[in-house]
Amino acid sequence: SSGINAEWPLRPGVEEIDWKALKTILHGWVKGGCGEKNGKDCVAELSDMFSISGRWLDNTFRGEDSCQSLIRLEEEFTVYMETAFSFNMTTDTVKSVANKFMDVYSDMQRKSLCDPSCAAEVMDSFYSCCVKHSLEVTLSKPMRKNYQKLFRNMWGLFSEEKVPNLNSAVNKYLAMMDLDGFCKDQTNVYGERNEECESLGA
Numbered sequence: 001s002s003g004i005n006a007e008w009p010l011r012p013g014v015e016e017i018d019w020k021a022l023k024t025i026l027h028g029w030v031k032g033g034c035g036e037k038n039g040k041d042c043v044a045e046l047s048d049m050f051s052i053s054g055r056w057l058d059n060t061f062r063g064e065d066s067c068q069s070l071i072r073l074e075e076e077f078t079v080y081m082e083t084a085f086s087f088n089m090t091t092d093t094v095k096s097v098a099n100k101f102m103d104v105y106s107d108m109q110r111k112s113l114c115d116p117s118c119a120a121e122v123m124d125s126f127y128s129c130c131v132k133h134s135l136e137v138t139l140s141k142p143m144r145k146n147y148q149k150l151f152r153n154m155w156g157l158f159s160e161e162k163v164p165n166l167n168s169a170v171n172k173y174l175a176m177m178d179l180d181g182f183c184k185d186q187t188n189v190y191g192e193r194n195e196e197c198e199s200l201g202a
Helices: 019-033 042-050 052-061 070-084 094-114 119-126 129-138 141-158 167-177 179-183 189-199
Strands: none
Touching: 019 042, 019 129, 019 141, 042 052, 042 129, 052 070, 052 119, 070 094, 094 119, 094 167, 094 179, 119 189, 129 189, 167 179, 179 189
16 A cells, blocks of 8 residues: 555654754755846746746647647647556555656656757746756755655654655656756757856856
8 A cells, every 4th residue: 555644634743853954955945046047036037937837738728739838748648647547545655656657757748848849949938047056956966865854754744654765756857857868869958058057157
């Protein structure tokens, strides 16, 4: 079984939370999201990035078959949704669910971000120097270690079972966040943006 404790409220143990790890994570998020890069206000830039999903949905519902529309991802999105609704939390383990989900999510993201016919437009719509900086800071090795510590630490609030090993799923997710490496076999637009930001000291 998944081992998730469905009862509410959560089991006692808030005092056991690794507050140092949580504080480090929160400070990292602030560092990654604030300041200026390439003359741009990163708070505003990141806000615009988070609105991109709404733009994609608007284009989809209008029936617009464009680079920024789910219509282009119909096959991958269908598999993604079918997978999301196929999980049985009484028989599937947390590890198996995470791995299956990240496999289909990765396929959808690859089509969304890396398709040579659309990569440049998609990249320009969200991947600014601020976004590059934010990803580098929030997914740095020290931050990853603290994410892992906090996850292991808080698992006991939700389940009495052993902490699942989600390394494979996490690594798949982190691979997607390295956009240059993730898309390198199809396009170099993210690498070119990285070089542009680095040349500007951003």
